[in-house]
Amino acid sequence: NAGVMQNPRHLVRRRGQEARLRCSPMKGHSHVYWYRQLPEEGLKFMVYLQKENIIDESGMPKERFSAEFPKEGPSILRIQQVVRGDSAAYFCASSPRGHSGRANEQFFGPGTRLTVL
Amino acid sequence: GQNIDQPTEMTATEGAIVQINCTYQTSGFNGLFWYQQHAGEAPTFLSYNVLDGLEEKGRFSSFLSRSKGYSYLLLKELQMKDSASYLCAVVSGGYNKLIFGAGTRLAVHP
Numbered sequence: 127n128a129g130v131m132q133n134p135r136h137l138v139r140r141r142g143q144e145a146r147l148r149c150s151p152m153k154g155h156s157h158v159y160w161y162r163q164l165p166e167e168g169l170k171f172m173v174y175l176q177k178e179n180i181i182d183e184s185g186m187p188k189e190r191f192s193a194e195f196p197k198e199g200p201s202i203l204r205i206q207q208v209v210r211g212d213s214a215a216y217f218c219a220s221s222p223r224g225h226s227g228r229a230n231e232q233f234f235g236p237g238t239r240l241t242v243l
Numbered sequence: 244g245q246n247i248d249q250p251t252e253m254t255a256t257e258g259a260i261v262q263i264n265c266t267y268q269t270s271g272f273n274g275l276f277w278y279q280q281h282a283g284e285a286p287t288f289l290s291y292n293v294l295d296g297l298e299e300k301g302r303f304s305s306f307l308s309r310s311k312g313y314s315y316l317l318l319k320e321l322q323m324k325d326s327a328s329y330l331c332a333v334v335s336g337g338y339n340k341l342i343f344g345a346g347t348r349l350a351v352h353p
Contacts, residue, residue: 234285
């Protein structure tokens, strides 16, 4: 049973370009969370999605950032017109359900390290 | 607001015991996780507490006091491979959203 998959693992973009980060949850998991980790800082919640629905995007910047989790395929985090401050590690996590509890532990992917030149 | 505090760095000797503390003030509480994260890798699950008391799991134990907004992770018989960051995370709200502390970097030396 493969774990959470993220690709690419490393992504380099120039200022103004677009970055697309992909996350395939664990088999059987329909809940996806995106977190951002800036250098020397903790993980910060960005968005929580279920299939075809954004449930909580309270941590997403209001502009340039969007996320989706289509019926088929991976979840995508999209950053338009990237700036140097977007350089960070972006982690995706999945869980079998969206409620709290040990049984709904979030399993993390290896992350995508975005570098904006 | 949401605030989770843990020490930035700690050092310990191989074979010793170390306790990493975490205090939290969050608008909601539905449990607390401890994760281990090696440099450049994904966080991996260590422990989960939702009720007060101690949870023991091999060399690792975690304690929670909800009334004090306090938890600690206890690592026994330290090994070099335990050198990593340890992340305290509170489950806040009904959607299982995790609020993380900045992490504690633990260095184990011979």
